[in-house]
Structure formats: C-alpha cells, structure tokens
Amino acid sequence: MNSPLTVSRRTWLALSAGLGSLLVLASLAVPSSAAAAPRGFEERHADVNGVRLRYLIGGQGSSVVLLHGYTQTSHMWQPLMPLLAQRHTVIVPDLRGAGGSSKPESGYDKKTLAADIHALTSSLGLERVSIVGHDIGLMVAYAYAAQFPQATERVVLMDAFLPGIGNWKDVWLLRDLWHFHFTGEVPLALVKGRERIYFEHFWNDFAADPKRSVPEADRRVYAKAYAQPGGMRAGFEYFKNFERDAQDFAQLSAKRLPMPVLVLTGEKAGGTVLIEQAKAVASDVQGQVVPGVGHWLMEEAPQTVIPAITQFLN
Template sequence: MNSIPLDDRFSHHTTAVNDVNLHYVIGGQGEPVLLWHGFLETWYCWRKIMPALVEQYTVIAPDMRGYGDSDKPTSGYDARSLCKDFHQLVQQLGFEKIHLVAHDMGAPPALLYASDYPNEVMSLTYLEEPVLLNAHLEQIFKFSPQSTQKGGLWWWTFFLAPDLPETLIAGQERAFLTYFYNTYCNDPSAIEPEAIEEYLRTFATPDGIRGALGVYRSIFASIEQTEPLVQHPIRVPVLALGGETVTGEKVKTMMAAVATNVRGGSVDRCGHFIPDERPDYLIEQLLTFFQDVAQRSESALT
C-alpha cells in the first residue's frame, strides 16, 4: 500500500467494482469531486491540489485499473469499461452527483461518464488530452514537421505492438518515465523525485507496465465509443484546458465538437502535466468553475 505520507484529512481504501479491486483516497465533506489521473501516474498526481479542494469538497482520487494499487487485469481498458469502474465506485460511496476532473488518458473515459450519466455529473474538467475522434487524431498523426516535433506521439502506436514494449521498458522504467516528464513539462522540476519514486513503486513490475499500456491497446474501441458524441453532444458544463507548450487552445476547440457548454483555453507557462506544473492556477480555475456551475444550477431552480 502507498507509503507516501498523507494529510490526515484523507484515508486510503480498496473496494471491488466491475470485477476489479480499486484503490482510492478520499477526504472532506461537501459536493464530491472525482480526480481521474492519466497515463504513467496515479492518484498521487493530484497531491498538490487535494489539500485546497478538501476545504470545501469531498475529494475522491482513485487509481484506475492497471495503475497504482488497483488491480491490473489483462482486459477492460477501453474508455467505457474504465467509466463503469469509477461509476460503480461513486455509487458505492453513495453520491448522486459529482464533479469530474480528468487528465490525459483519464479524460476520455470521464467524457463518456458525462455522456452516459448526464444527470449524475455537475461538471467535467478535461485536461491536456485530445478528444478521441478520428477527425482529430488524423490531424494529430499527420506526418509533418509540425506534428512530429519531439518525435510526435510515437508511443500511441508503439504500444500497439504485442509484448515488445514490455520487453524494452523492463529494467528501464525510470528512464522511460523521466523521458516524458523531461520532454513534456515546461519545468521538469515540477515533478519532484518523491513523486517519481511513488509512480515507479507500482509501474516497475511486469503487471504495472502491461496495465499502464492497456489504455492505448484499447484505443480503437475508445474512439468508436466516443464518435457518437458528435451527433449527441454532452450538455454538462465543461472546462477544457491545455498546457501552452503542448496542446494549448486545441483542447477547448476539440471539446466543442462533442459538448455544447465549453469554456477554458491555454494555460500559460505550462506543459502537459497541469496538476503538477500549475497547481495554484488549476485550483483557482476549478473553484471558480464549480462555484459558477452551482450558481447557474440554483438560478435554474428559481
């Protein structure tokens, strides 16, 4: 179990949902906010914003299947399966409506959550991830000097090869993780050595590597699950943010294809890892967004 010291307002738990055991951290009171991590990270990527959110909200930070201290099965990594995992967790905890905050590869299943259970989602915050539509991905993977800067998104296709990624990553897990932090952070020091050690604790195992790659190996199923949102966009309020040096305004632009109520934009002086790099800015944006959603909801009832 996690060895990182934890604010005494939070506690660790494990529960069975959708045929897997999920680890999660929870604390606070008030409206629930579910924090959904992405590739190569765990619940711990939210460590810098959880203390501020817990002052006003119930904070739930799970590990997705395949990550951290959750089970690492061989299947169930498509966006809808991951969505069902966390939906069942929220139901077990007894919450009727939640705010979703999702980063990287946690964002596509969070988008489906907002689509599948619109009456149970107060808001969706979508951080630093393309919307998984063929039209968007064809542009991203277009072979050009612009799209292949820093090597392009080479890992999206590399991970589709069976077995080879596990073979090449094994024994080089630290170099693999730090490559992404050094390449896609505006300031790599934002991810401190203690955080890297925590991620390596569960990633640097055969199951940890295989589990982490699962979201990419299920990518075509996730795209197929997302495409219907073009014809049936979500009405849940969305905050879409991209780091200035990575996706920037594109996240908001892409989200507008599948959602009717979108705000957001580019985060200055920030790369891919927004919760690590600009936590104070993210906290400010989230609190303002949540409060605005609450006020609009109250106005609609009067």
C-alpha cells in the first residue's frame, strides 16, 4: 500500500515565456491534505438548480471550471488549481451526489449535472468559462458545452468515453467494466462499510501501475466522502443513467461543438477511443494519448498532463 509520504502528488510550477510557451521548471512532492483548500482558494456553497453544491474558488482572470470523476471529488484538482489561478478564476465544485454537495434521489443524468454547473457559473456572474472534466466529469463537461456553447470558451476531456457516440457500447459492455452494471439495493448493501475495498478496484485495476495511482492519503479522503449517507447510491446513479445519457448525447451531437477541445487519454486505459468520439462531436479537436499510463492521468502523469492543460487554457 502506498504511503502518503512516499507516493504524493507532484505540483509542477510553470511560467510563460516568449509567446506563451510553457516551461516546467520543477516538481515538488507535497502531501495531500484531507481538508484544507490550496492557498488563495475559498470554500463556498450555492443553492442552484434544486441542489446545494459545495465548491472552491480562487484566482482571477478568465474562468475555468474543473469537474472530477467517480471515486474522487474536487480534491483531485489540488495540484493544478494554484497554477491555473495565476491567470484564471478557478471554480472547482463537487458534483451533485459527491463530496460536500447534496445527494438528492434524482438528477444524475449528465445533462442535469451540467445544468447544475451552468446554474452555478451563472450565479457567479460568469458569462463564458472553459471547462475541464475527467471520467464522469468529462461527460458533464461535454453536456455543458453542447447545451451552452455560447457560454463555453474551451473544453478539456480526460479519459473515459461519451455514451451514445460511435461504438460506445464496446466500452460500456466490456467484461472488465462490470461496475457500470453493479447498481441497485443488493450492490449497495454489499459495499456498505466496504467503500474503500470497492474503490481499490478502480484505483488499482485502472492504473498502469497501482504504485503510481491515487495516493494513500487521497484514497482515505475519497472513501470517507463516499461513505457519507447517500454517497454510494449517488455514485451508482452516475452509471445507472448511461443509457439515458446515450440518448441525450446522440441528440446533442447533431450540432458539433464549435470551440477548441483538448482530449487527454491514457495509453493503458482509453487509448484513442475518446479522441475519435470527440472528433465526431466537435470541429476543433487536439488529441493526446499519454504513453505508459492508465486512467488516473492527474496522478500517474502530472508532468505531462498539468502542463498540457495549463498551456491549452492559457
């Protein structure tokens, strides 16, 4: 098992030079914090679209929204947040059902989750934002951009897939991805009190090397967050809504995204699947397969992923 001291996240310090070229100067191992937000960020709550969202906000400049995926919360973005805050206003919410946000019975289709985020940005008076999403968060990011294109500056999609686009069922029905169909009262009863054991499947099996996956300190943060009342049920709802998402995305994709889109995927995870899907729904797509890594891009390849996101958004 990884130690939070020996396997910690890397924070990459970047400076712009010349015409905006990004130079990664150094990396420092920093221990994960279970509670404290990065310096310069404030924790807030907002009642929007019938749900109470917890979010962090900091920095100033053009606005960027960071959306986490399943088994994680807004906490996953901590290594990236201070870097983006140098040039952007950074908004980092917990999705409906996750972390410190409320966990209602319904509303876990990705169009509704995106409407939550749009209501949040609107409440902050933000007319246009760039939006970054990993895993479930990328589905929400796409739904945001597709529903509110005039309010979307740029989009970053990170390693998973888009239900309803192309041969999406080739992923959805993979035998090794049984968790997509592991929903209902019996699964809930089986994982109650064993959230950490269940999540180890994701953190270990979807990494190219489990020793370079989600750090131990972060695993504790996430397991505790999802063990809250309603947390696991809400998480299962993200998967349970994939068929509805597929119908919604098939309709939304009839109009291609006009804004620039960056796709980052892991060679040992999604490969080129998401890149090809993005090209089917957007007109301006940059795709990058990060070699030698799996699904947990922020944790497995920060030296590649953080500069790529920062440069694209800058």
